[in-house]
Amino acid sequence: MGDTTAAIAAMFPQYDFLAVEVHAPGVGGLLKLIEKQKLQNIRVVRHDAVEVVEHMIAPGALAGVHVFFPDPWPKKRHHKRRLLQPAFVHALAQRIQSGGYIHVATDWQEYATVILETLRAEPLLANTVADYAPRPAYRPTTKFERRGLARGHGVWDVIFRRR
Ligand SMILES: C[S@@+](CC[C@H](N)C(=O)[O-])C[C@H]1O[C@@H](n2cnc3c(N)ncnc32)[C@H](O)[C@@H]1O
Structure with missing residues (x-):
């Protein structure tokens, strides 16, 4: 909101x-x-963020990108609807300036592993840590995240730098 x-x-x-x-x-x-x-x-x-990135943002124009809690589309047949697909990650990476970052947060563990692998597979990006990053102080916990944490669910932060 x-x-x-x-x-x-x-x-x-x-x-x-x-x-x-x-x-x-x-x-x-x-x-x-x-x-x-x-x-x-x-x-x-x-x-649509995909169209905005493709048509409205120049290469190297962004200092950073935040994608917080993208819809996880848990059903396997819906995975193709997920926002963070390799082609979109590549388009995003091209629009980030060298040294800039992309920060994704999700509370869906299986999506977290897919996001980590998708970003790792993108040659323009390098992980800032070995796998998942600690939550940076600038990302406040959301209401829905606090509710999830109270139920024992986790949140995974993935932060890569543009080479
Ligand atoms: C699970 S909600 C998370 C909302 C918010 N970022 C948060 O952390 O509370 C996912 C949001 O992504 C938006 N969304 C999904 N696909 C999108 C797209 N292609 N372009 C723009 N917004 C999109 C949805 O409308 C929805 O509000």
């Missing part, structure tokens, strides 16, 4: 953020937070 984006943008006023989401209530939630907190460094696009 935009809470995390608003919190991170408030933490880093020196950076500009482009928030991408298709879900109207999420976009609306973020717009409300921007207004309430008078945030000056967020732009919002309500559109």
Whole structure:
């Protein structure tokens, strides 16, 4: 609902953020937070992230990318709907400047292993740690993450650098 984006943008006023989401209530939630907190460094696009990355972002234009809790599509026959496919990861990596980063967080263990392998297989990226990274202080825990953790579910952070 935009809470995390608003919190991170408030933490880093020196950076500009482009928030991408298709879900109207999420976009609306973020717009409300921007207004309430008078945030000056967020732009919002309500559109498919794959198309935004392919058509609206120049190579090397991004200092970093956050993909927090992408839909896990748990059923095997739905895995093709997952956002983090090799071709999209490659397109994202091309748009990150050298030394920039991509940070993915998921609470779905099997997707976490697939994400780790997909990013490892991308030649433009290098892992910042051996496998899963500790949660950086800038990523606040979400309401739904706290609920999951209370039930004993885990969260996995995957952080790679652009070579
Ligand atoms: C599980 S929710 C997580 C939302 C939020 N990032 C969080 O951590 O609470 C996944 C979100 O990804 C959005 N989404 C899925 N595919 C997308 C795409 N191709 N482009 C933009 N947003 C997408 C969905 O609308 C949904 O709000």
